[in-house]
Amino acid sequence: MERMISGMLDNYERGNLGRRQLVQGLAALMLAAAPARAESTFKGVGLNHIALRVTGIRRSREFHQKHLGFPLISESETSCFLRAGEEFLALSRNERPGLDHYCIAIENFKPDAVMAELNRQGLRPRRTSGTDRIYFHDVDGLEVQLSAVDHRA
Structure with missing residues (x-):
């Protein structure tokens, strides 16, 4: 050149x-x-939710309500959902606290097509039985969920 x-x-x-x-x-x-711009596998349009594993539902709910002002959507003994703007925070009871997964909303979410494309890309997705919940791992082993834009808690 x-x-x-x-x-x-x-x-x-x-x-x-x-x-x-x-x-x-x-x-x-x-x-x-210039290298050709690679098209992305999907078009992520935003963060839908973050799911955390917590040792105590009530204690974690109170923390997020007191310090972040997240209103309660629903709660049980093992889980809790808090509103975070248009998105939500999911808390589930677990003795090993940490990030459970993060969920990205994508355009044109069609579960069967999403599964096929993730498999084609070699990402080994799994789909929760009887649902449209699709999960796979990112390059660091963190669990990613893909959802429709209108997926709610």
């Missing part, structure tokens, strides 16, 4: 190429050399 650029500049300096032709030639060369 360096040789091509040098050739264009030489032709410009000799008067064989006009300024406009030089600029157009350099621009075309740069566009041709």
Whole structure:
């Protein structure tokens, strides 16, 4: 490519190429050399929810309500859902606290097609029986869920 650029500049300096032709030639060369932008597998349009494993539902709910102002959507002995703007925070009781998964809303969510594409990409997804919940792991082993834009707690 360096040789091509040098050739264009030489032709410009000799008067064989006009300024406009030089600029157009350099621009075309740069566009041709740029790597093609890879299309993403899906179009993520936002975070739908985050699910956390917590040692105590009530204690965690109270913390998030007191310090973050998240209103309660629903609660049981083993789980709790809190509103976080348009999204939600899911808490589930577990002796090993941490991130359970994060959920990304995608455009045109069609569960069967999503499963097929994730499998085609080698991501080994799993679908919760009888639901549209689809999970797979990211490159660090964190669990990702994909959902429709309108998926709610």
